[in-house]
Each structure stands twice: as C-alpha cells, then as structure tokens.
Amino acid sequence: MxxxxxxxxxxxxxxxxxxxxxxxxxxxxxxxxxxxxxxxxxxxxxxxxxxxxxxxxxxxxxxxxxxxxxxRNVTVLLPLAQEQELSGSGAGLRGRLAGPVAVDGDRASFALEAESIRFEGKDAFPMRGERVQVSLRLLREEEQALAAGWRRGDALTLQGTLRSPSPARNFGGFDYRRYLRLHRTHWLMTAKGADQVQVETTPLRFSIGQLLRWNDGLRSALDKRMNSIFPGEHAGFMKALLIGLQDDLDAERFQQFSNLGLTHILAISGLNVAVFLGVFIWFMRRLRVTKETYLLLAIALLPCYILITGASPSIVRAGMMAMIALFAARKGLLKDALHLTAIVAWLMLLWNPYYLLDVSFQLSFLVTLGLIVGIPRVNKLLPIASPALKNSLSITIVSQLISFPVSIYYFNQFSLLSWAANMALVPLISMVVFPSGIAALVLGLIYIPFGRSIGWLISGLNDMIFALTAYLQQFRLFQTIWPSPSLLWMAAYYLLFILLYMLLEKRRSSKEADQLMQVSLKPRLLSIGLTLSLASLMLLLWIGYTPERWNQAGTVQFIDVGQGDGILIRTPEGKHILIDGGGTLSFRKPGEEWKDRKNPYEVGRKLLVPILKKRGVHQLDMVILTHQDADHSGGLQAVLEQIPVKQFWFNGTYKSNQAMEQLFRTALERNIPLMSPNQVKTITVDSKTNLQFLYPFPNKEASIRLEKEQNNQSLVFLLHMDGTTWLFTGDMEKTTEANVLESLTMDNTFAPIDVLKVAHHGSKTSSTQEWINYWKPRLAVISVGETNSYGHPSLEVLQRLEQQDMVIYRTDQMGEVQIKVKSGILYERTKLD
Structure with a gap:
C-alpha cells in the first residue's frame, strides 16, 4: 500500500x-x-x-x-423551547461580542456569545457562551459611528426580539437556519436603535480573544489604508484580492467574474499563499537570510496571514499545507503532496466535521488533489514542446474538469469562455497584480504616496482586466445554465474521466512501444473504447444539462418571494413562463440616503435568479409583468440581465420611475420584444398550453399610457394547460373585477376554473363575493409575505374563500406552493408542510 x-x-x-x-x-x-x-x-x-x-x-x-x-450542536434554550414558543418573544440578552460589527446603511450586524437571557417576568437563564446573531436597526445617522466603534470582546447588554432562523421557504432555496446551525448559531435577535444596547469596553489582557480583537483592528486599519492607496472601485477589488474583504467589491464586477468562472481569483486560497511565500522568500534571499531562518520565519508568518485574510476553509487548508511543507523542507524530510493534503483534510475535519459541507473546503481540496495527481499525467498526454505552455494548459484543463460538477451543483452556471478567461487572467492577476498589490500595501503603510504611485499603475492594469471581462460578457451564447446534478451523476462524471485517461494513457504507451506496427486488435479496441467513453460522456452532459426533457407534466410554481408575486410555469412540452418577479419595497424619504446599503437584499439577484438557475431554466419563453408596482417588477431586472428572455409581456402602460426605465431599457438593449394584450388576445405556448387575456381590454391606440396607480391596470388572464384552467389576477381590485365580469358572457363559458391566484395578496380591496361565485375555483393560492405590514390576507377574503369549500394555499404559512398537472389531474405540494 x-x-x-x-x-x-x-x-x-x-x-x-x-x-x-x-x-x-x-x-x-x-x-x-x-x-x-x-x-x-x-x-x-x-x-x-x-x-x-x-x-x-x-x-x-x-x-x-x-x-x-x-x-452536541443544540441550543441551551431547548428546555425552555419545549415548554413554550420562544420565537417572537421579547428578551434581554447579555454577553460578549464574538467578532467585528458590520455596519451597512441603517443595519448593524454582529455575533454575540451570550452569557444569559432574561424573558419578561422570568429569571435570567444561563446560555454558557452560545452564539446569537444580532441585527440592529439604526435609527439615526450618528448611530453608525457608535456601532462601528464596538469591538470583539466588549461586554454587551441589549433588549430585542428573539427569533428562530427561517428555514428554506422554496424548494432548493437557501436554508438560512441550516447555514447558521452549521456555524453553531440557533437564534436571531432583532432590535431597533442603538439606545437598546449598553456596551462596556473590556480591559486589555492577553488571551486568544484579545489576539483576535487585535486582528480585527489590523484588518480594519488595512481596509482604511487601502482606500487611500487604490482609487475608486479598485480599492474594493484589491481588498478582496489581498485580504479577503469583499464588502466594498462592486456587485456588478463580482457578477462578471462569476459569469466567467473567475470568482476563485477573489477567494483567498492556495494561489495567494504561494505568491505571498514567493514574495517573502525572494525578499529574504535578497537580504541574504539563511534558508533555515527564512523558512522558520515563513512558518511563523503564515498563521498571521491566515488570520488577516479571514481564515476561510480554503486559506486554512493552504496555510496548513504550506506550514507542514516548509517544516519538512527545513528538516530535509521527504514529503508526499498527497499525504500532506490528506493529513490537512483530516485535521480540519477533526476540528470541525461541518467543513465537509462547505463549498470552499470541497473545491479547495478537490482542485488541489486534481492538480497533484492530474498535472503530471496530463502533461504526458499533451503534444506540446514548451514546458511553460504545457504546464499552464494542464493546470487549466485539470482545474476546470475537476471543479465543473461541484461548481454547477452550487452555482448552476458555466461559461464556455471560462477556460480562455482563466488562462489569460489567472497568471496576470496572480503573478503581477497580486505581488504588486502587496508591494503597494507595504509601501503605503510606510508612506501613503509611495503606495499610491504603485496603486495607480495597478489600477491601469485592473482597468484592462475589467474591460476584458466586460467585453466577454457580451457573448451571452457562451454562458450556460445547469440544474444542480445528483450525486450519482457527479460520480459517473468523474468515473468516465478516469476511464478516458486510462484509455488515452494506454494508447500513448502503445505508440511509444511502437506496437501499432504489429497486426493487432489492441489499437482498434482502444479506439472503440475511446469512442464509447466520449459518447457516454457527451450523453451524460446532455442528460445533466436538461434532465427534465422527458418530463411530460406541467408545473405551476408559486415561489415565495416575500410580499409580492413570482410564479414560474413549466408547460408539458418544456416551455417556461415567469409571471412577475417579486421585489423589495423601499420607503426612503429625502434626507435618509444614509440608510442605503452597499449590498442591499434584492429579491431577483439573491432569490429568484438562483432558483431559476437551480431548476435548469436555460431561457424564459415569456416573462409576464402583470403591473409595475415594485413588489411585482423589482426582481425582473436581475432576471433580464442573467437569463435569456424571448418575449416580455406587460399591461401597455408605463409607471414613470428609475427602476421601470432601467427595466424597459434592459429589455430593448437585449432585443427582447415588448408585447401587450393590445396586440393579441390568445397565445398558443405549446400544443397543450395557451393563454387567454381578459384585461386590460383591447385599445385601438397603440401608444403607451402613463399610469401611476397600477393595481387596476393589472394583466388578468387564463392559463389553459393539459385539461386544467387557471386564473391569474395580479393586484386587480374590485373595480376591475366588476369590469371583467361585465365583459364576460354570463353563461359561464369560462367557469368553473381549477385554480385561482387570489388578487392583491388577499387584500380586502379585491376578491368580491361576485368574483368568487362566478369562477368557482377548486383551489386558491395566496402569494403573500410572512409577517407583512399590510395585514394580508384579509380575514373577510379568507372567509369568502372558505365558504366556497375550496383548498387554500398561502406562501406565508406554507412557503413555496407547487402544483403539478398531468392529464387534467392536479398534484400539490408545499415546502413547509
């Protein structure tokens, strides 16, 4: 062995x-x-x-x-939670800050190592250092500086509301509760105003906590100094590259890197450790420091570098491997890179078995193992004379092939230009930008103008990199979307590549031995084996790209987008229709610009687009915007930017604001046809699916009207799919309902229907008794936000629906609602059953 x-x-x-x-x-x-x-x-x-x-x-x-x-990963509050419902209870929490405070707009977030908690009318309950994630809403601009001044280890007491983290509310969606549990956090606390917090600064004493506090201060100081060294958006990019701070990284720039498969450049990992050590050792040699001394100094510096760069699993892995390798080199011991990697992996899993579930850990070790094992073997197969070019090509091939299944499992996209982009940019960034950035930072710590002069040169190089990534974004045809594959599919992928390598190696060995000169069946068998293996791999990729191609059932998915609508329809023949895209409502007043966040939660970018990609939506045949209120239209901007759309349907009006102008401009720039019911009343989607518009009524004038109030301009239409009928209503109100009923022939030509999407999130301004009596739906779905401030759905509407003896589904209580259609039969399921 x-x-x-x-x-x-x-x-x-x-x-x-x-x-x-x-x-x-x-x-x-x-x-x-x-x-x-x-x-x-x-x-x-x-x-x-x-x-x-x-x-x-x-x-x-x-x-x-x-x-x-x-x-052992359970809350100490379990005995209390078994006696009563704790989520939503007011409480007083006492403990110590477990990390730095993140201040973004009107929000301060931090983790608290809780010592005790006190519920109203009860004695304090000990929490023994359990972590609680705190979200503090700041009420005044001056509170930003106050919260930013709190430090790790400070004793803190606050009053707020204790909540249980929300689980995934959509199928395949992000599970915040699971994420926090993997970080040993079981509770959230929300509070309003810094006056709810009392802070006592901890006196200076030497401890692990104090070292981490110093490290926080150092990272904060480096953050500020880099703002002075690098201009504009380059500061955010260089912070991510050098010290792992991504708070100031431009969101659009990050998306461009992500689309090209270049985000690993911005994740501190083995490449950064290698360049850091290379620069350090080069400098030590120039100073004529002995090998034993500089290796010892490098080992001592690596833990500091790991802490300064944020101690992610990938940098911990790389740092530990480097320290062991440097120690072996200093002692003159023979080392095996595979053994070294295995030992580090085992030590990390002993320390925290949950690392196994971390995508950074998975990709870091997979790619490292792939490079160790694969590069020498691929080099033998490449008929290239130049060693440098051969090594560069081998690194790209191996890293791309190894990381592909894991990348599409988590991120659901792959750019066919990723290979070229990595070959062109990784050497440039790692060998020029990164070392130069370290030099600029070191000199800038001594004297800012020195660092700024190098930073200015780096910025020019960065501009070229940004221009290239922006240019490559134009080739949207090369950007592919993949549904998350199964573990069986991933195993088959790796096994087929192993088989391909073995066959290629046998063919290479056969040629070197000059066996092809003999009359033998072996070369023919190798050729047949290679052909079958390649065909099998192509078939596997074809199946993985569209695993639902043989699914003949239609599905209507009422995605839980919070307070808003977002409905994805997959027809029996695989067409995709998106009705509305949710959105985040903003109630900012003039003078409250300080509340704006650098990276605000945006439904389209953070929730809707990831779900569409995870479900393998390669393109949307239709996007239907029922009306232009923010809770229906806001998420569509990200959809149009990241997913191909064939047609965009809207109500023929325009609500004048910056968001809608940007949305329509994006559609025009991408040559997406803008359609309205004025042009056609019935649309055939496929042989089993069609849409029939009921409202707005046809208008002979082709011009688009300005309409500030959009609810009563909502698109209302019927979906006929595989023997079932569905009614979608947007946010229509009583007036529009009456107009639609008046326009319909009263002989019940269209009724009864199977499913009603209840208008306006169940508001009392809609869903009159006459409306419900006319349609007589079997099922009703209410898309509404959990704990929304409007009181939706209305009790009167719920009573009207219940009187009709229909099944009612609500996204606020049940999460996503999916209804499958097959041969006229409905099959329902909800995420939070």
Whole structure:
C-alpha cells in the first residue's frame, strides 16, 4: 500500500458522508471508542480479514464522531423551547461580542456569545457562551459611528426580539437556519436603535480573544489604508484580492467574474499563499537570510496571514499545507503532496466535521488533489514542446474538469469562455497584480504616496482586466445554465474521466512501444473504447444539462418571494413562463440616503435568479409583468440581465420611475420584444398550453399610457394547460373585477376554473363575493409575505374563500406552493408542510 494515509482519510470522509444520510441513534463518541479498540485488537493480534474489517470499523468510527459532534450542536434554550414558543418573544440578552460589527446603511450586524437571557417576568437563564446573531436597526445617522466603534470582546447588554432562523421557504432555496446551525448559531435577535444596547469596553489582557480583537483592528486599519492607496472601485477589488474583504467589491464586477468562472481569483486560497511565500522568500534571499531562518520565519508568518485574510476553509487548508511543507523542507524530510493534503483534510475535519459541507473546503481540496495527481499525467498526454505552455494548459484543463460538477451543483452556471478567461487572467492577476498589490500595501503603510504611485499603475492594469471581462460578457451564447446534478451523476462524471485517461494513457504507451506496427486488435479496441467513453460522456452532459426533457407534466410554481408575486410555469412540452418577479419595497424619504446599503437584499439577484438557475431554466419563453408596482417588477431586472428572455409581456402602460426605465431599457438593449394584450388576445405556448387575456381590454391606440396607480391596470388572464384552467389576477381590485365580469358572457363559458391566484395578496380591496361565485375555483393560492405590514390576507377574503369549500394555499404559512398537472389531474405540494 503506497499511500496508507490517503486511504485512511478517504475512509474517514466516507464515514462523514454516510453520517449525513444515515442516522443511527446508537452511534456516538462512546461507540467510536469501542470500534477503535476493536480495530487495535484486530491489528495487534493480526486476526484474519483484519484489513477489510478495520476499514469498516474506521468508517463507523468516523460516523460516530460526526454524530457525536452533531448531537452536541443544540441550543441551551431547548428546555425552555419545549415548554413554550420562544420565537417572537421579547428578551434581554447579555454577553460578549464574538467578532467585528458590520455596519451597512441603517443595519448593524454582529455575533454575540451570550452569557444569559432574561424573558419578561422570568429569571435570567444561563446560555454558557452560545452564539446569537444580532441585527440592529439604526435609527439615526450618528448611530453608525457608535456601532462601528464596538469591538470583539466588549461586554454587551441589549433588549430585542428573539427569533428562530427561517428555514428554506422554496424548494432548493437557501436554508438560512441550516447555514447558521452549521456555524453553531440557533437564534436571531432583532432590535431597533442603538439606545437598546449598553456596551462596556473590556480591559486589555492577553488571551486568544484579545489576539483576535487585535486582528480585527489590523484588518480594519488595512481596509482604511487601502482606500487611500487604490482609487475608486479598485480599492474594493484589491481588498478582496489581498485580504479577503469583499464588502466594498462592486456587485456588478463580482457578477462578471462569476459569469466567467473567475470568482476563485477573489477567494483567498492556495494561489495567494504561494505568491505571498514567493514574495517573502525572494525578499529574504535578497537580504541574504539563511534558508533555515527564512523558512522558520515563513512558518511563523503564515498563521498571521491566515488570520488577516479571514481564515476561510480554503486559506486554512493552504496555510496548513504550506506550514507542514516548509517544516519538512527545513528538516530535509521527504514529503508526499498527497499525504500532506490528506493529513490537512483530516485535521480540519477533526476540528470541525461541518467543513465537509462547505463549498470552499470541497473545491479547495478537490482542485488541489486534481492538480497533484492530474498535472503530471496530463502533461504526458499533451503534444506540446514548451514546458511553460504545457504546464499552464494542464493546470487549466485539470482545474476546470475537476471543479465543473461541484461548481454547477452550487452555482448552476458555466461559461464556455471560462477556460480562455482563466488562462489569460489567472497568471496576470496572480503573478503581477497580486505581488504588486502587496508591494503597494507595504509601501503605503510606510508612506501613503509611495503606495499610491504603485496603486495607480495597478489600477491601469485592473482597468484592462475589467474591460476584458466586460467585453466577454457580451457573448451571452457562451454562458450556460445547469440544474444542480445528483450525486450519482457527479460520480459517473468523474468515473468516465478516469476511464478516458486510462484509455488515452494506454494508447500513448502503445505508440511509444511502437506496437501499432504489429497486426493487432489492441489499437482498434482502444479506439472503440475511446469512442464509447466520449459518447457516454457527451450523453451524460446532455442528460445533466436538461434532465427534465422527458418530463411530460406541467408545473405551476408559486415561489415565495416575500410580499409580492413570482410564479414560474413549466408547460408539458418544456416551455417556461415567469409571471412577475417579486421585489423589495423601499420607503426612503429625502434626507435618509444614509440608510442605503452597499449590498442591499434584492429579491431577483439573491432569490429568484438562483432558483431559476437551480431548476435548469436555460431561457424564459415569456416573462409576464402583470403591473409595475415594485413588489411585482423589482426582481425582473436581475432576471433580464442573467437569463435569456424571448418575449416580455406587460399591461401597455408605463409607471414613470428609475427602476421601470432601467427595466424597459434592459429589455430593448437585449432585443427582447415588448408585447401587450393590445396586440393579441390568445397565445398558443405549446400544443397543450395557451393563454387567454381578459384585461386590460383591447385599445385601438397603440401608444403607451402613463399610469401611476397600477393595481387596476393589472394583466388578468387564463392559463389553459393539459385539461386544467387557471386564473391569474395580479393586484386587480374590485373595480376591475366588476369590469371583467361585465365583459364576460354570463353563461359561464369560462367557469368553473381549477385554480385561482387570489388578487392583491388577499387584500380586502379585491376578491368580491361576485368574483368568487362566478369562477368557482377548486383551489386558491395566496402569494403573500410572512409577517407583512399590510395585514394580508384579509380575514373577510379568507372567509369568502372558505365558504366556497375550496383548498387554500398561502406562501406565508406554507412557503413555496407547487402544483403539478398531468392529464387534467392536479398534484400539490408545499415546502413547509
């Protein structure tokens, strides 16, 4: 066995993975110790079958360790939570700041290591350092500086509302509750105003917490100094590149890098560690420092570098590997890169088994292993004379092929230009921009004008990089969207590439041995094997790109976008229609610009587009904007920017504001036809699906009218799909309902219907008794935000619907509502059942 440590770590990871899917109550730390003892006995007494038995025992030990770790990850408030509902309760919390305070607009966020909590009318309950994530809404501009002055370790008391984190409210959506739990956080606290917080500054004393506090101060100082060294948006880019701070990184710039598969450049990782060490060792050699000394200094500096850059899993992995490798080099010990990688992975998983679920950890180790194993082998296969070009091409090929399945699983996109972009930009950024940035920062710490002069030169180079990434964005045809693949698909992908390599290597060996000169079936068999393997890989990619191509069922998905509408329809023949896109409502007044956030939550960018990509929506055949209020239109800007759209339907009016101007301008720039019911009343989507517009009524004038009040201008239409009828109503109100009923023939030609999308989120201004009586729906769906401030849905509307003895679905209580249609039969499911 050439690499026993690698095998042992693979078995350990297998146990961790099995523990995620198989929960055995008898597994614990105690059972792991018993299995470990049994393994020792098998090895000491050299019992028959000891190797396979010990391998199985190691897997069980790993499972027990993970289970023990996971079972301890519970809130100390569990006894109280079992007695009463704690979420939504007012409480007083006392503890210490567990990290820096992030101030963005009118929001201050921080983690608190809670010592005790006091509910109204009860004694304080000890929390023993459990972390609570706090969101403090700032009421005055001067409170920004006050909150920014709080430091890690400060004793803090605040009054607020305790809440349980929200789980994923959409199928495949981001699960905030799970995310926080993996970071050992089980509660949120919200508060209004800095006067709800009392802070006591901790006296200076040496401790781990104090070291981390100094590190926070250093990162903050570097942040401010880089603002002086690099101009404009370049400061945000260089902060992300050098010290892992992405708060000031331009969102549009990050999206461009993401679309081209270049976000790994902005994630501090092994590349940064390698360049950092290279610059340091070069400088030490210029000073004629001995090898033993500078290797020791490098080992000592690496933990500091890891902390300064944010200590993400990827930088921890790279830093630990580098420290072990430097120690081995100093001692003159023979090292094996695979063993080194395996040891670091095992140590990290021992420290925190949840690292296994971190995408940064997964990509970091997968790509590292791929490069270690793959580069020498791919180099042998490439018929290129230049070693530098061969190595560069090998690195690109291996890293792209290895990271592809994991990347599309998490990010659901892949640019066909990613290979070229990585080959062109990674060497430039890593070998020129990054070292120059370190030099500019070091000189800028000594004397700002020195650093600023280099920063100005770097900015010119960055402008060229930004211009190239912006130019490549124009080739939208090369940007592909992939649904999240299954684990089985990912395993098949890797196995096929291993098989391809083995066949290519055999063919290369055969040529080198000059076996092709002999009359043999072997070359033909290799050619057949290669052809079949390539065909199998193409078939696998084709299936992975559109796994739903054989699905003949239609689906209407009422996505939970909060207070708004966002409805995705997939027809039986695979067409996609999006009705509205949700949006974030803003009630800013003049003079409140200080409340604006650098990176505000935007429904389209943060929720809707990721869901569409995860579900494999390669293009939208139709986008229908029922009306132009922000809670229906806001999310569509991100949709039009990131997903191809064939037609854009709207109500034929225009609500004059900056957001709508930008939306329509984007549609025109992308050559998306703007359509309204004035042009056509019925649309055939496919052989089993058509739309029939009921409102607005046809208008002979082709001009677009200005309409500030949009509710009564909502598009109202019927969807006929595979033997079922659906009515979509936007935010229409009583007046429009009466007009539509008057226009319809009263012989119930259109009624009854199967599903009614209740108008205006269940507001009492809509859904009259006459309206409901006419349509007689079997099901009603109300798209409404949880804890919305409007009181939607109205109790009277709910009573009217209940009197009709229909099933009512609500996104505020049930999360996303999906209704599948097959041969006229409806199948419903909700996310929060």
């Amino acid at each position: 050439k690499r026993p440590i690698v095998l042992l770590v693979c078995l350990w990871i297998t146990g961790n993975v099995l523990a995620l899917y198989v929960s055995l109550p008898w597994l614990s730390l105690f059972s792991s110790l018993l299995f470990a003892g049994a393994a020792v006995l098998f090895m000491v007494f050299r019992l028959p079958g000891r190797l396979p038995v010990c391998a199985l025992l190691l897997v069980l030990i790993s499972m027990g360790y993970y289970e023990w770790h996971d079972q």
